[in-house]
Amino acid sequence: MKIRIAARGSKLSKIQVDMVGEKLRKLGIDYELVEIKTKADLFLNEPLAKLGKGVFEKEVNEAVLMGKADIAVHSMKDILSEFNQELEIFAVLERDPPNxxxxxxxxxxxxxxxxxxxxxxxxxxxxxxxxxxxxxxxxxxxxxxxxxxxxxxxxxxxxxxxxxxxxxxxxxxxxxxLNVYDFTPEANQGIVVVLGRKNDERIKKILKDISDQNTLDEALAERATISIIGGGCHSPVGVLFKKEGKELYGIASYSDGRKKITVTISKTGDPNNLGTELGLLLRKEIKNEGIIS
CATH class of the missing domain: 3.40.190.10 (Periplasmic binding protein-like II)
Structure with missing residues (x-):
């Protein structure tokens, strides 16, 4: 069996494909790269904020939806905006340093x-x-x-x-x-994610065996925070969760360059609920400081 992996053609993207591929090979499954050019690759001289959302992942995900590849591999921070509802997260690898x-x-x-x-x-x-x-x-x-x-x-x-x-x-x-209080990372920074078609139960089952649950809990909590505040490379928001045992410790920061707001949370519970709670706390503090209405 060979799994086709769609990804950008950058050196880093290929390394991330190989990181997933090595996990697959330990399960006795081979893989091949399907190299995709994205909007970000085609307009290298334009500021990212001008290119809009989905600049690193849209075309890669389309290759999976069109059947040209079985799965897509991304830096998870590049898919903070809502991706196509026909896709879902199949796996995340154990997180590298998020700083x-x-x-x-x-x-x-x-x-x-x-x-x-x-x-x-x-x-x-x-x-x-x-x-x-x-x-x-x-x-x-x-x-x-x-x-x-x-x-x-x-x-x-x-x-x-x-x-x-x-x-x-x-x-x-x-x-x-850099200290995470001074430079709170972008949500999902340091995480490699695998997306696949929702109805592809065979591939989904295989990928479940390489996924890291603690990393997934951190990722989901961070994404829940961003769903409240908004985030990505076009936004001045950072959020980081760290799971230790059953507890999730979260930090979120916002800055307009003149003021900076940082809030924290430390609790056990559902990652989505904790991420939402942190996002609401940050939004409240931002309003209190008069940075945004």
Missing amino acids: DILITEKPLHKLEPNTVIGTSSIRRKNFLTYIKPNVSVKDIRGNVDTRIRKYLAGEYSGLILAEASIKRLKLDLKYYR
């Missing part, structure tokens, strides 16, 4: 005025502007390896990226892990 990192020669508190830091994320831009208002934030596009090349070429003095991407690419770079 943001600062790739630069100096730690955050030692950055000099007007240091140019590259990021395409509004969340990262606003958090950085709030913490270090004298730093210059410059938009950067391209796959992770492309961004690294631009940094090494001196176009930027530093970058903010997901630690998981550096780990998966096995890059040897000097970086500083």
Whole structure:
């Protein structure tokens, strides 16, 4: 048996396909990559906010719906918006570090005025502007390896990226892990997800054997928070849940660049309910601070 996996053609996407593929091979199942170009790949010079939602996943998911592939593999943070109702989450791999990192020669508190830091994320831009208002934030596009090349070429003095991407690419770079209270990660950061067709019971059963339940609980709680607040790379919201035993500890942050709101929760219970509770708490505090109506 061979499972066809749809994914983008970036180096990181192929590595994530192989991460899923290795799990499948341990079950005696082979796999092949079905490489898909997305809107984000075709318009590399446009800011992500201009391209709208679904820029990293829409075409990949369509390949599964059209029967060109059996499953789709994504960075889970790229599918925060509602995906097609004919698809469902078949599996998530055990989470890699969810933190943001600062790739630069100096730690955050030692950055000099007007240091140019590259990021395409509004969340990262606003958090950085709030913490270090004298730093210059410059938009950067391209796959992770492309961004690294631009940094090494001196176009930027530093970058903010997901630690998981550096780990998966096995890059040897000097970086500083950013505190989750200062830089609360994007929801589902560090998680690889597998989507499949709802009616494909055979593939669904196979994928269930490679899924990590603790990671799934964290992911579902974070997605519930985002469903209340709104999120993704077009939003200045970060949310992170960590499951320890039966308890879920959650943190959520919002910043407009001038003010920053952070709330936390620590409880046992249904991940969706806890995520919703955290989202409502953050929304209440945002309104109290007058950031949004």
